[in-house]
Amino acid sequence: MKRRDFLRSTLPTATIVPAVINGFSVKAFTAQHPIVQALMGATTDTDKVLVMIQMNGGNDGLNMVIPIDGYGNYVNARSNIAIPQNRILTLSGNDKTGLHPSMTGLQTLYNEGKLSVVQAVGYPSPNFSHFRATDIWMSASDSNTVVNSGWAGRYLGVEYPNYPNGYPNATMPDPLAIQIGSITSLTLQGPAVNMGMSISDPVNFYNLIDGVIDPAPDTPWGKELKYIRLIAQQTQQYATAIKNAAAAVPTQGAYPSNNTLADQLKIVARLVKGGLKTRIYMVSIGGFDTHSAQVNTGDTTTGNHATLMLRLSDAVKAFMDDLKGLGVDDRVVGMTFSEFGRRIKSNASMGTDHGAAAPVFVFGKNVKSGVVGTNPAIPTNASVNDNIPFQYDFRSIYASILSQWFCVNNTDLQTVMFKNFQNIALCTNGACGATGIDDIYREAGDQLIINYPNPFVQSTKVTFKTKGGHTLVHVIDTLGRSIRTLTDKEYTPGVFNVDFDSSGLPPGVYYVRLQNGAIQQVRSMLKVR
Numbered sequence: 001m002k003r004r005d006f007l008r009s010t011l012p013t014a015t016i017v018p019a020v021i022n023g024f025s026v027k028a029f030t031a032q033h034p035i036v037q038a039l040m041g042a043t044t045d046t047d048k049v050l051v052m053i054q055m056n057g058g059n060d061g062l063n064m065v066i067p068i069d070g071y072g073n074y075v076n077a078r079s080n081i082a083i084p085q086n087r088i089l090t091l092s093g094n095d096k097t098g099l100h101p102s103m104t105g106l107q108t109l110y111n112e113g114k115l116s117v118v119q120a121v122g123y124p125s126p127n128f129s130h131f132r133a134t135d136i137w138m139s140a141s142d143s144n145t146v147v148n149s150g151w152a153g154r155y156l157g158v159e160y161p162n163y164p165n166g167y168p169n170a171t172m173p174d175p176l177a178i179q180i181g182s183i184t185s186l187t188l189q190g191p192a193v194n195m196g197m198s199i200s201d202p203v204n205f206y207n208l209i210d211g212v213i214d215p216a217p218d219t220p221w222g223k224e225l226k227y228i229r230l231i232a233q234q235t236q237q238y239a240t241a242i243k244n245a246a247a248a249v250p251t252q253g254a255y256p257s258n259n260t261l262a263d264q265l266k267i268v269a270r271l272v273k274g275g276l277k278t279r280i281y282m283v284s285i286g287g288f289d290t291h292s293a294q295v296n297t298g299d300t301t302t303g304n305h306a307t308l309m310l311r312l313s314d315a316v317k318a319f320m321d322d323l324k325g326l327g328v329d330d331r332v333v334g335m336t337f338s339e340f341g342r343r344i345k346s347n348a349s350m351g352t353d354h355g356a357a358a359p360v361f362v363f364g365k366n367v368k369s370g371v372v373g374t375n376p377a378i379p380t381n382a383s384v385n386d387n388i389p390f391q392y393d394f395r396s397i398y399a400s401i402l403s404q405w406f407c408v409n410n411t412d413l414q415t416v417m418f419k420n421f422q423n424i425a426l427c428t429n430g431a432c433g434a435t436g437i438d439d440i441y442r443e444a445g446d447q448l449i450i451n452y453p454n455p456f457v458q459s460t461k462v463t464f465k466t467k468g469g470h471t472l473v474h475v476i477d478t479l480g481r482s483i484r485t486l487t488d489k490e491y492t493p494g495v496f497n498v499d500f501d502s503s504g505l506p507p508g509v510y511y512v513r514l515q516n517g518a519i520q521q522v523r524s525m526l527k528v529r
Contacts, residue, residue: 044159048405048429049272051281051334057288059338061358063305065117067375069096077382078346081295097371101301102310105317114320115363116426118397119373122357122390124482126340133339138186140395140417151398152280153190154416164193174241177280180264187282197238202263208239209246245274253322261285262315269319273326285312288338292349316363333364333405333427344378344386356480357390360397366428377524379509387480389511391520396421407432423518448521449514455526459501462486464514468493472515475500502527
């Protein structure tokens with residue numbers, strides 16, 4: 001039997017066809033049996049959208065969000081790459097923190113109340129491998145646990161529990177998630193199947209909506225490729241939905257040229273305005289592994305990292321302006337993430353090495369604008385091993401967006417995130433209720449955790465104040481690892497003491513971190529001989 005005859009005789013009417021259409025890595029599902037439809041679970045009714053921007057390579061957060069109030073220690077730690085203080089972009093109402101001088105677009109968004117800067121985002125016991133650290137961020141797993149599903153995929157699995165059976169359908173005719181610029185990642189992997197589809201290159205998106213198909217080679221295999229494409233296109237309802245959404249938006253706002261991130265976000269804006277019910281979009285920008293030549297000699301405000309900051313800032317600003325012009329900016333919240341940050345101290349090659357925590361941006365019309373957390377603690381004489389201790393677990397950001405933007409209830413949130421993470425007030429969706437913003441923006445200088453003596457030789461007493469409820473106090477070393485848990489339980493409101501016995505630990509700087517609901521605070525401690 002010829003291959004073509006075999007394919008024709010074995011492809012049923014209700015089938016699953018893996019396909020690549022104009023660079024799309026997709027699966028077309030045409031099973032529409034009434035029994036399958038009856039099994040479909042009810043989903044949350046929402047028109048909200050989340051856009052995730054992946055910054056591949058490990059971004060240097062200290063040169064992106066710069067500690068003005070600790071500028072002296074910042075310069076001491078990285079004199080060969082530090083941004084001059086008079087070039088730092090200031091933020092309205094905040095004289096302690098500034099942005100890289102290339103980020104005028106994000107500065108404008110902040111001053112317009114559309115940008116939240118979450119300081120020192122990381123997790124206990126960070127991993128410094130690009131591949132493993134990326135998996136951790138995408139799966140939302142503990143660093144010592146391998147999980148084969150993604151946090152967004154699990155969320156979509158809860159919302160659409162029978163996917164892919166019976167999809168697309170009248171209730172959800174569109175892709176659940178779309179990744180642009182690469183194949184679908186672990187983030188969108190559900191418990192059983194991948195919940196997203198990918199547009200591998202922006203050019204292929206325009207080829208699709210214009211009906212352009214890459215030519216097949218004039219070979220026997222090329223003839224088979226043409227036939228498979230034909231079958232796939234006949235059963236590919238998602239492709240039709242995307243083309244219809246794109247056709248509904250013939251004009252858009254201006255985007256910067258020679259900016260691949262802007263090209264991806266322009267597609268997202270078009271599809272959102274075009275009416276797709278897709279909830280999650282992923283885009284990416286690479287080049288952040290800046291071990292050397294991060295800045296130009298003679299002008300540290302220019303160079304590779306400055307170019308990346310410019311592209312990120314300009315792309316997000318153009319995207320937000322486009323959404324506003326299209327009248328859909330109230331539907332979209334976006335966030336940035338990178339697999340890790342960089343070390344506090346720069347290296348001799350005018351670069352930075354793999355590090356721990358780094359800032360995360362959350363942007364949108366309905367974002368709670370401001371700086372969440374405090375500037376990282378930078379030692380007076382930072383060593384090559386010093387890392388920024390994390391203030392907020394990255395999974396708290398995921399959990400907060402799911403609950404505050406998509407109205408995910410606590411039971412489902414536990415299923416998606418595996419455990420309970422602190423809720424950070426990041427965005428507002430009236431359908432989801434209040435977010436407790438007062439817990440985040442407390443009075444500056446309110447000391448919630450202290451230790452005495454400091455410096456100490458063997459042990460020190462840690463005193464902390466809690467509003468009640470779950471309270472965690474743990475100690476972090478300069479590599480960003482959580483090394484001792486001093487308490488982790490429910491408390492009544494009040495002031496309490498715990499002892500930190502440093503037996504077996506070498507002299508040096510340590511950090512004690514308090515987490516009490518949405519509140520967190522980090523204090524540095526010094527062990528001496």
